[in-house]
Amino acid sequence: MKMATRHWPASPDTIAAAAVLLRQGRLVAFPTETVYGLGADACSGEAVARIYEAKGRPRFNPLIAHVADLDQALGQGRFDRDALALAQAFWPGPLTLIVPVAATCTVSHLARSGLDSVALRVPDHPVAMSLLREAGVPVAAPSANRSGRISPTSADHVMGDLKGRIDVVLDGGVTAVGLESTILACLGDGIRLLRPGGLKRAAIEAVLGRALNVPTDLDPVVAPGMMASHYAPQAAVRLDAVSVGVGEAVLDFGGRFSGVTTGLRLDLSDRGDLTEAAANLFCHLHRLDDAGATRIAVAPVPVDGLGEAINDRLRRAAAPRP
Numbered sequence: 001m002k003m004a005t006r007h008w009p010a011s012p013d014t015i016a017a018a019a020v021l022l023r024q025g026r027l028v029a030f031p032t033e034t035v036y037g038l039g040a041d042a043c044s045g046e047a048v049a050r051i052y053e054a055k056g057r058p059r060f061n062p063l064i065a066h067v068a069d070l071d072q073a074l075g076q077g078r079f080d081r082d083a084l085a086l087a088q089a090f091w092p093g094p095l096t097l098i099v100p101v102a103a104t105c106t107v108s109h110l111a112r113s114g115l116d117s118v119a120l121r122v123p124d125h126p127v128a129m130s131l132l133r134e135a136g137v138p139v140a141a142p143s144a145n146r147s148g149r150i151s152p153t154s155a156d157h158v159m160g161d162l163k164g165r166i167d168v169v170l171d172g173g174v175t176a177v178g179l180e181s182t183i184l185a186c187l188g189d190g191i192r193l194l195r196p197g198g199l200k201r202a203a204i205e206a207v208l209g210r211a212l213n214v215p216t217d218l219d220p221v222v223a224p225g226m227m228a229s230h231y232a233p234q235a236a237v238r239l240d241a242v243s244v245g246v247g248e249a250v251l252d253f254g255g256r257f258s259g260v261t262t263g264l265r266l267d268l269s270d271r272g273d274l275t276e277a278a279a280n281l282f283c284h285l286h287r288l289d290d291a292g293a294t295r296i297a298v299a300p301v302p303v304d305g306l307g308e309a310i311n312d313r314l315r316r317a318a319a320p321r322p
């Protein structure tokens with residue numbers, strides 16, 4: 001997956017060209033006021049899968065969908081009164097709001113890790129804002145660094161980490177905040193602080209007129225936004241199946257069980273492509289659930305490349321749950 005990475009000083013022309021690349025499913029790193037983000041079309045599962053590939057992330061976390069303005073955000077998520085007040089007070093800015101998906105949400109299952117919530121943010125940076133406006137789609141973007149490395153605050157950091165793995169970095173200088181956005185969950189059960197970040201808690205509490213709930217059972221710095229952040233199917237999941245039992249639905253890979261089952265079978269990628277498999281993972285689990293499957297046999301998925309994250313996610317889906 002080696003490619004020539006272009007390092008473009010941000011200008012109206014390069015921003016327009018980068019927006020075209022985003023719409024084609026390519027990877028574009030861009031500055032926000034917090035850190036540089038590694039962007040892809042949030043609506044395309046395959047484009048989002050390339051983010052994980054480039055970062056070498058061993059796990060699929062849900063990603064923040066960056067949008068140009070509140071109007072665009074309202075098409076993706078459902079904002080209650082508090083969420084709306086926070087968005088109006090702090091967007092554009094270093095605040096991410098996790099809200100229930102709207103019926104019109106186009107953010108892919110993979111970008112949401114299969115959840116029925118979506119993380120939204122309007123970044124306060126002229127380059128990011130023009131890019132988002134020109135791209136016209138929500139842009140999924142984690143920090144533009146290899147997994148386990150430090151978040152990048154300059155285009156040179158991004159090149160140092162991701163050169164050869166992404167299409168473009170738009171250079172907009174050094175980021176002002178340098179710390180990731182503050183993440184709040186607004187899911188109808190009170191506002192919870194999931195990750196402290198660039199927006200101070202006191203400012204948020206001033207708008208809400210009350211204190212924030214901070215989860216106490218985890219270290220919010222080590223485990224940002226990890227709680228309840230993964231979709232688990234209703235069905236019992238059996239991994240690395242070598243055969244299919246009676247009444248089992250099948251989550252297949254590479255067509256392994258195409259000849260041996262007459263029941264419900266969805267293939268993550270019949271041509272055995274891990275990028276395609278990542279893009280399909282959460283949609284297929286949802287579809288098997290929706291079809292009423294009670295037991296799912298999962299074909300072995302190779303552990304190289306994106307396969308590591310796919311297997312991690314499948315193990316979580318198979319784990320006993322409360």
Ligand code: TXA
Pocket residue numbers: 032034035036037038061062063064096098112115117118119121123141142143144179180181182183194223224225226227228229
């Ligand atoms: O400043 C920032 O927030 C940067 C810039 C590029 O915008 N982005 C960033 O993204 O830090 P990332 O992927 O490193 O962090 C996003 C966090 C993850 O910890 C993820 O678990 C959480 O947001 N998250 C996203 N969607 C979620 C959801 N629906 N439920 C719970 N947590 C969610």
Ligand code: MG
Pocket residue numbers: 142143151
């Ligand atoms: Mg990060």
